[in-house]
Structure formats: C-alpha cells, structure tokens
Amino acid sequence: MTVQITSPKFKKNARAALKDAQLQRALGKVEAGFIGKRRAVASRLPEFEVLRDLARDIKDHTLAHLDLYLEAYERRVTEEGGTVHWAATAEDARRIILDICKRREAKTVTKGKSMIAEEIGLNDHLVEHGIAPVETDLGEYIIQLRNEAPSHIIAPAIHLNRDQIEADFRRSHADLPAERNLDEPASLMAEARAVLRAKFLAADVGITGANFLIAETGTSVIVTNEGNGDLTQILPKTHIVLASIEKLVPTLEDVTTILRVLARSATGQEMSVYTTFSTGPRRAGDPDGPEEYHVVILDNGRSSMIGGQFREMLRCIRCGACMNHCPVYGAVGGHAYGWVYPGPMGAVLTPSLIGIDKAGHLPNASTFCGRCEEVCPVRIPLPKLMRYWRDREFERHLSPATVRWGLGLWALFARRPWLYRPATRLAMKTLALFGGRRGRMHWLPLAGGWTRHRDFPVPERDTFQAQWKKHRAEEARKKAQAEAEAVEAGKAGEKAT
Amino acid sequence: MAEVTGPRPRVGLFVTCLVDLIRPKIGFAAAKLLEDAGCTVEVPSQSCCGQPAYNSGDRATTRQMAERVIATFESYDYVVAPSGSCAGMIKLHYPELFAGDAGWQRRADALGARTFELVSFLVDVMKVERVNVIYEGTVTYHDSCSGLRELGIREQPRKLLGSVAGLTVAEMKDADVCCGFGGTFCVKYPEISNAIVEKKAENIVATGAPMLLAGDLGCLMNMAGKLQRMRKAVAVRHVAEMLAGMAREPAIGEPPKTGGA
Numbered sequence: 001m002t003v004q005i006t007s008p009k010f011k012k013n014a015r016a017a018l019k020d021a022q023l024q025r026a027l028g029k030v031e032a033g034f035i036g037k038r039r040a041v042a043s044r045l046p047e048f049e050v051l052r053d054l055a056r057d058i059k060d061h062t063l064a065h066l067d068l069y070l071e072a073y074e075r076r077v078t079e080e081g082g083t084v085h086w087a088a089t090a091e092d093a094r095r096i097i098l099d100i101c102k103r104r105e106a107k108t109v110t111k112g113k114s115m116i117a118e119e120i121g122l123n124d125h126l127v128e129h130g131i132a133p134v135e136t137d138l139g140e141y142i143i144q145l146r147n148e149a150p151s152h153i154i155a156p157a158i159h160l161n162r163d164q165i166e167a168d169f170r171r172s173h174a175d176l177p178a179e180r181n182l183d184e185p186a187s188l189m190a191e192a193r194a195v196l197r198a199k200f201l202a203a204d205v206g207i208t209g210a211n212f213l214i215a216e217t218g219t220s221v222i223v224t225n226e227g228n229g230d231l232t233q234i235l236p237k238t239h240i241v242l243a244s245i246e247k248l249v250p251t252l253e254d255v256t257t258i259l260r261v262l263a264r265s266a267t268g269q270e271m272s273v274y275t276t277f278s279t280g281p282r283r284a285g286d287p288d289g290p291e292e293y294h295v296v297i298l299d300n301g302r303s304s305m306i307g308g309q310f311r312e313m314l315r316c317i318r319c320g321a322c323m324n325h326c327p328v329y330g331a332v333g334g335h336a337y338g339w340v341y342p343g344p345m346g347a348v349l350t351p352s353l354i355g356i357d358k359a360g361h362l363p364n365a366s367t368f369c370g371r372c373e374e375v376c377p378v379r380i381p382l383p384k385l386m387r388y389w390r391d392r393e394f395e396r397h398l399s400p401a402t403v404r405w406g407l408g409l410w411a412l413f414a415r416r417p418w419l420y421r422p423a424t425r426l427a428m429k430t431l432a433l434f435g436g437r438r439g440r441m442h443w444l445p446l447a448g449g450w451t452r453h454r455d456f457p458v459p460e461r462d463t464f465q466a467q468w469k470k471h472r473a474e475e476a477r478k479k480a481q482a483e484a485e486a487v488e489a490g491k492a493g494e495k496a497t
Numbered sequence: 498m499a500e501v502t503g504p505r506p507r508v509g510l511f512v513t514c515l516v517d518l519i520r521p522k523i524g525f526a527a528a529k530l531l532e533d534a535g536c537t538v539e540v541p542s543q544s545c546c547g548q549p550a551y552n553s554g555d556r557a558t559t560r561q562m563a564e565r566v567i568a569t570f571e572s573y574d575y576v577v578a579p580s581g582s583c584a585g586m587i588k589l590h591y592p593e594l595f596a597g598d599a600g601w602q603r604r605a606d607a608l609g610a611r612t613f614e615l616v617s618f619l620v621d622v623m624k625v626e627r628v629n630v631i632y633e634g635t636v637t638y639h640d641s642c643s644g645l646r647e648l649g650i651r652e653q654p655r656k657l658l659g660s661v662a663g664l665t666v667a668e669m670k671d672a673d674v675c676c677g678f679g680g681t682f683c684v685k686y687p688e689i690s691n692a693i694v695e696k697k698a699e700n701i702v703a704t705g706a707p708m709l710l711a712g713d714l715g716c717l718m719n720m721a722g723k724l725q726r727m728r729k730a731v732a733v734r735h736v737a738e739m740l741a742g743m744a745r746e747p748a749i750g751e752p753p754k755t756g757g758a
Binding site: 011014015018327328330331332364365366367368369370371373374384387389390391392393394395399400403407408410411413414415417420421424427428437438439440442447448449450452453454455456457458459460462463464465467468471 | 512514516520521540545547550552553554555556561565593643646673675677678681683684687688690691692693694718719721722725726749751752753
C-alpha cells in the first residue's frame with residue numbers, strides 16, 4: 001500500500017500504541033527475538049568489531065566515488081544483457097516499472113520484500129493500473145492482506161500475533177475448508193506457501209529489492225530466509241530489481257565482508273538462509289532465469305545527502321538493529337513513526353526524504369541513549385545525526401514554542417551566574433516550602449508531564465553552591481578558631497612556665 | 498593528560514544543575530570522595546553545561562554556556578562531575594561544538610581531556626582501589642546511558658561498590674538499557690518516557706534489592722519518582738552517596754529526618 005504520512009501525528013500515534021495491549025505484547029518479541037541473538041552471535045566472532053570498521057569503510061569509500069561506481073555498474077549490467085533505469089523521484093520509478101509491466105502485458109506481479117517499493121508506494125500504483133501485486137515474503141504477505149504498512153524494516157508483521165494472522169488467513173483464503181486447523185505457526189506458513197505457489201507460477205513479472213548492487217560484476221544481491229525472493233526472480237519472464245543509489249558496493253569481496261555483519265546484526269544469524277546473486281537475464285544454457293532483467297535505481301533525494309551532514313546515513317544496510325535496540329521503538333512500535341522507516345534510522349532518513357517539517361517529531365523522539373549507534377554494523381552516529389535535525393528545526397523555528405520559551409528562560413539565568421544563584425536559591429526554597437516535609441510531590445506546576453507519571457523530589461532547603469559557601473566559611477572559621485585557641489594555649493603555657 | 502601541579506591535584510567540581518538545585522548531598526559526597534582520594538576541591542561559581550540547549554538544537558545558547566564553563570574551569574588540573582551525562586557533554590561534545598573555531602576548539606579540547614565523571618575519575622585517574630565504608634545490605638545498579646556508552650563507565654562503580662564492606666550488588670535485567678529520562682525527552686514525550694521507566698522499575702523491583710544506585714541524578718529522579726508512584730519500597734541514591742558513607746541519609750524523595758538539620 002502507499003504509506004500515508006502520519007509522522008506529524010507521532011505523539012497521537014504513540015499514545016494509541018502505548019494503549020494497544022496486543023501491540024505491547026507483540027513488541028516483546030523484538031527483544032526476545034533479536035537482541036539476545038545478536039549479542040550471542042557477535043560475541044562468538046572475534047573479528048566482529050573489525051568487520052564493522054571494514055563495512056563502514058567500504059560504504060564510505062563507495063559513497064565518496066558513487067558516481068564512478070554507478071556508471072561502472074550500469075556498464076556491467078548492460079554487458080550482461082540487462083537494462084539500468086535511472087529514477088530521480090518516486091514518481092519516475094513508478095512510471096518506469098509500470099511501463100515495463102504494461103509492455104510485458106503483466107496481470108500479476110510477484111514481489112520480494114523491498115522497502116524501496118514501500119517508499120515509492122508501488123503496490124497502490126500497480127493496482128490503480130489493473131495489475132495485481134502479490135507480496136511473497138510471509139510478513140509482507142500478511143500485511144498486504146491487512147492493507148497495512150510494515151512496522152519493522154526486516155520483520156514487517158512483528159506487530160501482529162498468531163490469532164490475528166489466523167483471522168486474516170480465514171478471511172482472505174475463503175475458498176479453503178473452514179474447519180482446517182491453523183493453530184500452529186507452521187500450519188499458517190504451509191497455507192501461505194500453498195497459496196503463494198500458485199501466484200509464483202502465474203506471475204508475469206517479478207520485482208525484488210536488492211541488499212547490494214555490485215559494480216564489479218553488475219550483480220544484484222538479495223538476502224532472505226524464505227526463498228521467496230528466488231522464486232520471485234527466477235520464475236517470471238521479467239525480473240525488475242528496485243534499489244536505491246546507496247546500495248552500490250565496488251566488488252564481490254566487499255559484499256562478502258558486509259554480509260558477515262548484516263545477518264548477525266539483523267536476526268542474529270551467521271548468514272541468512274538464502275543469499276542470491278543475480279546477474280543479467282537467462283543466458284543460453286542456463287537452466288532457468290528471466291528473459292528480461294531490469295534494474296531501477298532510485299535517488300529520491302539521496303544524492304543531496306551525499307555532500308551534506310547526513311551523508312553517513314547512506315551507509316545504512318537496513319539490518320534493523322537500531323530499532324531492535326531502541327527503547328522508544330520498543331515502547332511504541334514502528335507504525336507510530338508514521339512512514340516507511342521507523343526507529344533511529346528512520347528518525348534520520350525520513351526527514352531527508354519527506355521533509356523535516358513533516359517528520360519533525362522523529363529526531364526528537366529519542367532519549368539519546370546511544371544504543372542504536374552502539375549496535376549499528378556500519379557505525380552510523382545516529383544520535384549525532386538526529387541532533388543535526390534538531391539544529392535545523394531550531395534554526396527554522398519548527399521546534400515547539402514551549403520548548404523555545406523554556407530554553408530561553410533557562411538560558412537567561414544560566415548564562416548569568418550572579419542572577420542564576422540567587423534566583424535558583426529562591427526557587428528551590430519556594431519549592432521546598434511548597435513540598436513541605438513529605439519529601440516528594442505528586443503534582444508540580446508546569447511539570448505535569450513529569451508528575452502525571454512520577455513523583456518529584458522536594459529539593460533540599462538550599463542550593464549546593466550556597467551550602468558549599470557556608471560549609472567552607474564554617475570550616476575556615478573553625479580553623480581560625482582552632483589556631484587562635486592554639487595560640488592562646490601556647491601563651492598560657494608560656495605564662496605557666 | 499594534564500600535568501598535576503604539586504602532589505594534590507586541584508579539582509574543579511562541576512556539580513551539575515540538578516545536584517546544585519535538587520540534591521546538594523551528592524555534591525558533598527563527591528567533594529568528600531575527591532578529598533579522600535587526595536584532591537583539593539574547589540567549587541567555582543557555575544550554572545549549566547548547556548546540554549538541554551545542545552540537544553534541543555540551540556547551538557548559539559549552548560556556545561555561550563560552554564564558553565563560560567571553559568573560562569571558569571580551565572585553570573584547574575581536572576574538572577570532575579558527579580554525572581556521566583554532563584561530563585560527556587564537556588568532554589566529547591564541547592570539542593564538536595567548537596569545531597572549526599580554532600581558538601575555542603583548542604580550549605575545548607584541552608578542557609575535555611581533563612574532564613571526568615566522578616567514579617571513573619576516582620578509579621582510572623586517582624587509582625582509588627577501595628573505599629572505607631561499611632554498609633550491610635543489597636543494592637542494584639543502573640548504568641546511565643551517557644556514562645556507559647560515551648565514557649565507558651561500567652566496571653568502575655562496581656569495583657568501588659565491591660569494596661564496601663557488607664554490600665552485595667544484585668544485577669538487574671537490562672541494567673544497560675535506558676531508563677527513559679533522556680533530559681528534555683521526558684517532558685516532550687511524557688507517555689513514552691513513562692512506558693520506558695515502567696519497564697525499568699519492574700526490572701529494579703525484580704532484583705529484590707531495597708536500594709537502587711546510579712551515577713546520574715536525572716535518571717535517579719526519574720526512577721525514584723516512578724518507584725514511589727508505584728509504591729515500591731526501593732530507596733534511590735546516587736552511587737557517590739553510598740561510596741562516601743552517606744547512604745543512611747534520606748533517599749531521593751524521602752522526607753528529611755525529623756529534628757535534623
């Protein structure tokens with residue numbers, strides 16, 4: 001489906017998500033399914049941290065020479081008999097794909113999992129033009145039945161539980177016997193597989209994304225766990241690869257390096273079950289493969305990131321580790337972010353793609369705990385990049401007035417210690433008086449966001465700086481007194497002798 | 498690393514706004530620990546490191562505050578803060594803030610190199626091996642994010658807590674996961690912050706420890722406030738209070754002792 005942008009309503013979305021008991025249960029799976037597995041698999045690989053450095057360096061190098069690698073890639077694809085199409089915008093990409101589908105008289109299109117397809121709203125576009133897209137990744141298939149957007153970039157249906165999926169299958173597969181047993185995840189999987197098998201065979205065009213495009217060989221690479229990607233790209237007569245410009249890497253060897261951190265960071269697997277390399281259409285003598293091989297390379301605003309502050313974001317290999325480890329994502333899930341890319345990577349990327357005026361909440365909805373950066377396989381400094389967005393919002397006066405006024409007032413005092421010290425002393429004494437002797441307050445004026453959920457401690461009766469001054473003065477007085485007494489004692493001693 | 502002038506390094510205590518305003522005890526605990534470790538402690542007139550402005554995108558205000566902090570503290574051998582978050586701001590983010598302004602950047606770099614969070618300063622710089630404190634009981638320890646991930650503070654507090662006679666540290670699940678405070682985050686997104694601190698509070702309570710310690714007052718106030726609202730009997734204190742032998746004083750949010758000062 002075309003993802004409607006609801007990022008401006010992030011707060012409202014988040015509030016609804018926090019109240020959604022089913023969603024909250026489902027979010028528990030993120031922690032159980034990803035975090036421990038990643039930690040275990042990373043700790044088993046002594047060179048994991050070095051591989052992260054290498055992966056970062058490969059991506060940095062590629063971005064520094066992206067024009068050359070894109071041209072080299074196009075040349076190689078062409079030599080292998082494929083066609084590269086350049087799409088500057090989402091609209092361009094939709095048009096190019098639709099044109100290919102129309103020319104091939106496609107009625108059914110199978111799709112491997114592709115976040116770029118979500119980004120450009122491909123499915124709706126195809127449906128509008130009488131072509132039926134069928135998602136073949138199990139998670140994507142489920143959310144397509146529900147007409148929902150993915151809530152996670154590698155586990156699109158993670159927000160759902162088994163009961164919901166069973167209900168969706170019973171509703172959508174009405175031709176199957178009503179009394180069939182769908183109690184086990186395996187039976188759901190078997191049913192999806194049987195339904196999809198027919199679609200694979202009927203498809204006229206197969207569309208996949210790409211985890212990598214290799215300049216050296218003109219190859220596109222997908223990593224999957226279900227094998228659906230292979231059936232999507234081998235069985236139909238036409239294979240369209242849809243990928244964004246930053247998927248380029250120079251060589252096969254570079255891909256093998258990055259693959260070693262990708263699955264480990266994503267699912268905690270050493271390797272994904274399938275890693276599929278596709279180069280051009282079927283050659284004479286090949287047992288299978290498409291007649292036509294197209295690659296649609298999307299820019300959609302990315303090239304403008306290359307020369308700017310957000311360039312490092314283009315290193316992203318879409319593993320999802322940042323969202324798996326994000327406390328905010330863990331609390332509200334992916335849909336709250338209101339567009340295609342959730343979590344910390346979305347908080348940086350989304351404003352670049354749809355504008356900070358629409359996505360303003362996203363880089364702010366972070367505690368800056370730094371766990372995303374800690375686990376990112378290509379070491380993207382996500383908190384720093386989110387802060388850059390906050391800078392821009394502040395410069396453009398997009399940050400909320402309350403924040404600006406609050407900060408301004410605080411700065412007014414904090415910049416002037418001669419004013420700050422007496423003012424804060426007075427404020428804390430007042431607060432202490434207001435708080436009385438209970439030790440804490442259940443309600444505090446202007447701090448409803450805090451006291452709605454937590455108590456606030458009553459401050460000690462004076463500031464540290466004031467107490468310290470007194471303490472030091474008292475120490476000095478005692479010292480002087482002791483010295484005076486010693487002198488007196490000495491004099492008395494002299495007299496006595 | 499700074500040259501230490503004379504046998505007793507002069508430490509400028511950057512007490513942090515929250516400690517200054519809400520819980521001065523922590524400042525006294527920090528001063529005691531520093532003096533016990535052989536430092537001369539001074540508290541120059543100060544306010545905020547500028548982090549709230551920095552994280553809200555207001556670089557101009559941040560710079561003004563940072564310049565004041567640098568000018569105030571650069572004459573000391575070390576700057577020490579009882580907070581990983583504020584120490585991290587001075588140590589790591591000031592140099593970033595002044596990038597491209599050679600004069601200020603040099604001063605920011607120089608100050609950053611001499612700025613430390615309290616407990617890591619005691620262990621890593623002053624080579625403190627143990628504290629002379631007796632406390633019979635069990636505590637659990639929360640790793641505040643900035644200290645943990647920006648400054649690598651993990652073993653230092655555990656090491657010193659391990660030297661408190663009679664004290665057991667019961668590790669909680671996900672001690673290294675954010676408590677949901679996040680500075681201005683907790684007031685900008687109160688419901689999300691609450692959901693995160695609820696999980697944290699459950700992990701704290703599950704240890705059975707009657708006391709929670711951590712190294713940042715913001716996180717401590719957040720967790721204490723939540724535990725109290727949940728009516729859980731967990732006393733919450735800054736780790737410096739325990740290490741300075743002040744853990745019998747009223748905990749965060751507890752009423753002052755009657756009759757006492």
